[in-house]
Amino acid sequence: MRDIHRISVTVNGRRYDREVESRKLLVDFLREDLGLVGTHVGCEHGVCGTCTVLLNGESIRSCLTFAVQADGAAIMTVEGLARDGQLHPLQEAFREKQALQCGYCTPGMLLRAYEILQDNPSPRPEDVRKGIASNLCRCTGYQFIIEAILDAASRLRAAGAVPGSARREEVLP
């Protein structure tokens, strides 16, 4: 029953070698085995998007993914957004626009937003609205989240940066 697998994953640029049970969910691996508790569990069946992380640059539901499936992959979690004590422009925009209330959906929402801007640095409001339909927020009604993502997009464009570009190279092995 307790079949153990040895896996190697890179999370936020740092490599971890660990043994996991085959049934261990990626979100539990991140939270319990690596102590990265910024990724939260919401509905546990892939609907709410609270547990969203980026796996090789693409958003996934870490509550529906086994840790063994991430073997060899590069993962980005909310803990990987801020650098050197500086909030990421997305985090800055979320703070300024009050795009969070209870904060529980925020890590997943930030990573989904990161992916949206990576794919399209100049989204229209309706692109962002459609893009975040993958992630539920019970507090905000989404309006300030959409404002914040659009604001982050213009900050990033002004800085000449695509959100993922520099970071992604560092993260990928």
Next chain:
Amino acid sequence: MTAPLSPSPPRRWVGKSIPRIEDPKFLLGRGGYIDDLAVPGMLHAAVVRSPHAHARITRVDVEAARRLPGVVAVVTGAEAATLCNPLPDFGPAPDKHVWRCLAVDKVRYVGEGVAAVVAESRYLAEDGCDLVSVEYEVLPPVVDPIAASQPGAPLVHDALGSNVAYERTFVFGDVERDFAEADLVVRDRLRWHRSGGQPLETVGALAQYDPGTGMLTIYCNSLTFTHFLFMVANTLKIPSNKLDIRPTPAGGSFGSKFWAVKVAVLAGMLARLTGRPVKFIEDRVDNISNCDHHGSDRIYDVELAVMKDGTLRSLKIDVVDDYGAYIQFGTGTHGNSLAQVVGPYRIRSVRYGVHAVLTNKCQQGAHRGFGSEVTNWVVERMVDLAARALAMDPVEIRRRNFIRPDQFPYVIPTGNMYDSGNYDGVLTKALELADYAHWRREQERLRREGRYIGIGVISCQERSVFSATEFWFWFDQPAAKVTSAPESVTLCVDAAGNVTATLYSNAFWGNSPDTVVAQLVAEEFGVDPASVTVVYSGSNRGLPATGPGGSRFTVMIAGAISGAAARIKEKAARIAAHLLEVSVADLEWADGGFRVKGAPTRAKSLAEIALWAHLFKHSLPDDIETGLVADKVYDHPYTTMPSDDRKNLGVFYPFVGNACHIPVVEVDIDTGAVTFLKYVAVHDAGTMVNPRSLEGQIIGGTAHGIGTALLEEYVYDAGGQLLTTSYMDYVIPSSMEVPDVIVGHQETPSPFTVHGIKGGGEGGRMMTPAAVSAAIDDALAPFGVRCNEIPATPERVKARIDAARKEHR
């Protein structure tokens, strides 16, 4: 009784949309939520749940589970009943519907806990649950509340002898005369189905027992009513001063973490039993099927007496409320309704009858609005019905009946008082923002194209800051006539002049208590809000605190901070007077310190004073103690007692905001789908502390209300089976189901609160169901369809349109 407060001076920080103090930690993924905590040796619990609505437990076999490696303990309901007393129950006759953390003898709803398994990991605890074998003798389920009220119905609680847990009818004013004199009486049956808060974070607790000291420490994301925690200690069979509940930030509540003690009790019981720390976090099925707080589930028969000119005279309400299997708050959610049962109108008499029925469903509790959101919907449904009967515009009938600004404070027939308001001002602003005339023209134009556009206009109240009486005025002989619902703070100015505020409840559940406190402290002391530290105390050494709920927290903590700051300034003034060699009467507070009147250069800053207060006692007058710290327990500022005959319930919910929502919707008559073309919400919550945060609450509450109005329902089938145990079935609005909301504000300060603040946390959801229903009615007026049942799912809307079309043919 409180005299009106004197007007506040110009404010520097109250009213500013500063970024929230809370946010950086959440943005960094360091929120410190309950499931983020871990301690050495920690075990994990999971619960075996009933698959049946109603069944006798004939046998529970836990041996296989106990033998599983990694499982540390298995506790059945019968064993739990020896470890714990029943859970605290504020309802009528609690000994006749005994409520426990795990079921004993019989299960009363799908999802009720039967046994708990504690293991080295959550995975192993769930493995253990799979090995627990429970045999049931299935009993006939009690599902429909009206059938449940009939004699001979199967009983949810045999000891009660009936499924009707409580019935009472109140009459306020001369209802019969007003109905006899009315030109017109409109009647309707209205159905509000069950939904719930459903925060993305479930309820959880981490309990640690220290056998050396006897202390049971429970970290939990619900901590309210700390002055009632002795009842939880009694449940856990420990002395009240050996229980310490420590709050963690809650990842949303919406009422569902308002006094949610079952999870904390389970964790505490299991920690004492095993001698090791135990964490129990509800999973989503646990939370949907077994949380303490499903929302109202009501069937109304309503009559409204009206005059030909549109004057609203009197209201008769009879409501059957399906409470599920237990009734922990009694009919408090109807007490709440009575705070604003006449809405913003001069309705002069009311009859209100409530029939609280027990069924085989999860129990009811709090859901953003605490019952008043339902009454708002009911009153507005009836006003619209009257307008339709009189062929009056919905705006006109409301204007004709509003309580006028010069009539405040205004006492409504139930005895509650509305402190202040300007309802026509709010409505007028909303009509402007909505461009009402334009949309009326559009409606006509688009109808010629076969499109069905509807405009809803509603005006509703948001009562804020409950007193304790609403929970007991139902009873002629209440268990305890509790008279306040306090909130407390400790302010400490340290030797460097920095201020720390200590809060005593689980104040954070998605609102902005740290920000509000920082702004209020900054206002008092002239410091930067970013410099203020806010910490949360455990209950054991805590001052009494009721926590958020009923849109009370901002008003109450403002009172507490004002009181504590006054105490600090009083001491600081004495120290400054000594240092400046003047009398206290010669000093004035200015620019963050005390200065001599008329000699502004002779001054001592708060930091200088604090240094002296902390370090140089012997240089100060003898009776001044070291330190600069003050507590303030702020009691409910305006409560009066109900009359013995209960013809007057007294003042119990006096700070009353108001809002007007105007949605413009389109109904697809082929699918029944409702989409938004525009949404305007104008709110008056008195003086605003942080307008951006309040706007966030309004917009978020509106989205929540759209879920209530159109999508969300806990569905039980005829056999009592819960059909909506995941977010695939219980539909929470996504970004695609909610519109951008155009928010407007009006500020009518309360004359009775510090800074004139009124509550604002529930307002969005308290208005939206009424507004959306009105818009659907308006869109479907050509069919004569009325939205008298919510959620108005596409299925329900389409069925009504089809029925109306058939009738036409």
